[in-house]
Amino acid sequence: MNKATLILIAVLFASLAFPLHSFAAEIPSCDFQEDAKTLSAIATSLQNEQEKIRAELAIRKAMLARVVVCARGEVKIVSDDLHALRVQNDVSFETFRAQLLRNLELIDTQYASYERRIKDLGIWGSKEMARAIREDRAKSFARAKEAVTTFILWHNQRDLIAAADARLAYVTETVRAFSIENEEAVVAHFEIISATLLRAKQEHRFLEKAFREQYAPEEGLLNVKIALGAMEEAYQEFSALSETVKTLVPRY
Numbered sequence: 001m002n003k004a005t006l007i008l009i010a011v012l013f014a015s016l017a018f019p020l021h022s023f024a025a026e027i028p029s030c031d032f033q034e035d036a037k038t039l040s041a042i043a044t045s046l047q048n049e050q051e052k053i054r055a056e057l058a059i060r061k062a063m064l065a066r067v068v069v070c071a072r073g074e075v076k077i078v079s080d081d082l083h084a085l086r087v088q089n090d091v092s093f094e095t096f097r098a099q100l101l102r103n104l105e106l107i108d109t110q111y112a113s114y115e116r117r118i119k120d121l122g123i124w125g126s127k128e129m130a131r132a133i134r135e136d137r138a139k140s141f142a143r144a145k146e147a148v149t150t151f152i153l154w155h156n157q158r159d160l161i162a163a164a165d166a167r168l169a170y171v172t173e174t175v176r177a178f179s180i181e182n183e184e185a186v187v188a189h190f191e192i193i194s195a196t197l198l199r200a201k202q203e204h205r206f207l208e209k210a211f212r213e214q215y216a217p218e219e220g221l222l223n224v225k226i227a228l229g230a231m232e233e234a235y236q237e238f239s240a241l242s243e244t245v246k247t248l249v250p251r252y
Contacts, residue, residue, distance in 0.1 A: 060126040092212040150220035189241035200230035
């Protein structure tokens with residue numbers, strides 16, 4: 001069995017758990033635990049109410065500024081991943097990618113507007129902005145990022161499916177050359193391979209249809225996961241078939 005193919009499948013599975021890049025992991029300053037501790041300390045250490053308000057506001061503004069920088073950086077990384085994708089010369093997919101990129105641009109524009117307003121905020125305003133940014137990230141950006149992740153992983157599956165089809169054609173020729181295509185064990189292997197490849201293609205085609213219609217299904221990552229699982233099962237069965245052929249044809 002082709003080890004490189006299995007490694008690629010494993011990498012794509014890992015991408016489901018950790019889609020695209022982790023911006024916080026790349027930029028240590030996106031860790032805000034120390035700022036939170038400082039805010040907590042201010043509440044207990046300062047006795048003068050005015051001093052407490054000024055200190056708290058300064059910390060909140062600094063945190064918001066860094067949060068926005070991190071949020072915009074995260075949007076940029078997702079956009080860069082999408083720009084780097086080598087989409088086939090297909091107008092539908094190019095149009096869909098442009099739509100995804102435009103959505104990310106709108107999200108970045110919203111973050112930029114937050115950035116400009118930080119300097120004029122008071123305590124209440126800083127709390128409201130923190131809530132708004134949190135909601136934006138949990139809703140708008142999370143959905144956008146999932147759509148991009150689904151599109152990229154789906155696109156990368158195309159080569160896996162093509163490779164599986166080529167391998168199936170090669171193996172079919174091989175067993176026919178040895179006149180063992182009707183052996184019970186060989187037939188059983190081919191049935192499993194055919195069924196798993198069909199399942200992978202069904203999930204893949206479902207997403208392809210959606211992307212051509214310019215939308216990302218809500219459970220798109222689940223479709224990707226099912227397709228990858230089917231591909232992994234198919235390649236494991238290819239390996240098992242190879243071992244069976246060796247027992248039937250000792251010199252193979």
